[in-house]
Amino acid sequence: xxxxxxxxxxxxxxxxxxxxxxxxxxxxxxxxxxxxxxxxxxxxxxxxxxxxxxxxxxxxxxxxxxxxxxxxxxxxxxxxxxxxxxxxxxxxxxxxxxxxxxxxxxxxxxxxxxxxxxxxxxxxxxxxxxxxxxxxxxxxxxxxxxxxxxxxxxxxxxxxxxxxxxxxxxxxxxxxxxxxxxxxxxxxxxxxxxxxxxxxxxxxxxxxxxxxxxxxxxx
Numbered sequence: 001x002x003x004x005x006x007x008x009x010x011x012x013x014x015x016x017x018x019x020x021x022x023x024x025x026x027x028x029x030x031x032x033x034x035x036x037x038x039x040x041x042x043x044x045x046x047x048x049x050x051x052x053x054x055x056x057x058x059x060x061x062x063x064x065x066x067x068x069x070x071x072x073x074x075x076x077x078x079x080x081x082x083x084x085x086x087x088x089x090x091x092x093x094x095x096x097x098x099x100x101x102x103x104x105x106x107x108x109x110x111x112x113x114x115x116x117x118x119x120x121x122x123x124x125x126x127x128x129x130x131x132x133x134x135x136x137x138x139x140x141x142x143x144x145x146x147x148x149x150x151x152x153x154x155x156x157x158x159x160x161x162x163x164x165x166x167x168x169x170x171x172x173x174x175x176x177x178x179x180x181x182x183x184x185x186x187x188x189x190x191x192x193x194x195x196x197x198x199x200x201x202x203x204x205x206x207x208x209x210x211x212x213x214x215x216x217x218x219x
Contacts (some may be wrong), residue, residue: 006204014179030105030130043080062094089117128174141184150206
């Protein structure tokens with residue numbers, strides 16, 4: 001298979017497996033999505049979805065959020081990890097949204113990435129899922145699978161994002177990045193990986209990755 005055939009195989013297989021794509025983080029608007037994505041750094045989506053209802057019951061908009069203290073926010077979100085940084089970020093960005101953006105989440109990479117605790121990946125998720133703007137946020141699953149599928153050199157997530165945007169059509173980015181995440185969780189995890197169930201890697205996988213997998217099994 002040449003590269004274009006591998007890309008087509010990936011797209012078609014994911015479309016068959018995930019014709020409808022659930023959004024991993026529960027939210028009801030751009031603000032609650034922004035907070036959920038911020039909380040998901042080094043924390044599972046399952047855990048985030050357990051914590052956000054507790055937080056949003058007290059504050060699901062920036063005006064209510066700034067009425068809470070950083071300490072109160074920190075107590076609620078503690079199970080998500082990195083709570084000192086995340087609570088300051090949530091409180092700080094809520095103030096900025098009110099002061100600079102009329103309390104609304106800006107529909108702009110530039111303005112989003114100016115907010116505290118909001119990096120490029122978080123901004124990409126919000127732009128893609130809240131506003132439908134084509135983006136390709138790269139998380140650990142996408143980074144791992146793009147390397148396994150020999151579609152990037154795996155140097156870093158910045159390079160992986162560039163490669164993904166170059167080889168996949170822009171009109172499917174928003175669906176595709178979610179499909180890859182779900183596939184990575186279900187069929188191609190970092191640990192407990194069973195290649196027999198991972199049809200994409202088995203079909204288009206990087207030779208060194210496949211060789212390494214089979215060598216481990218032999219041992």
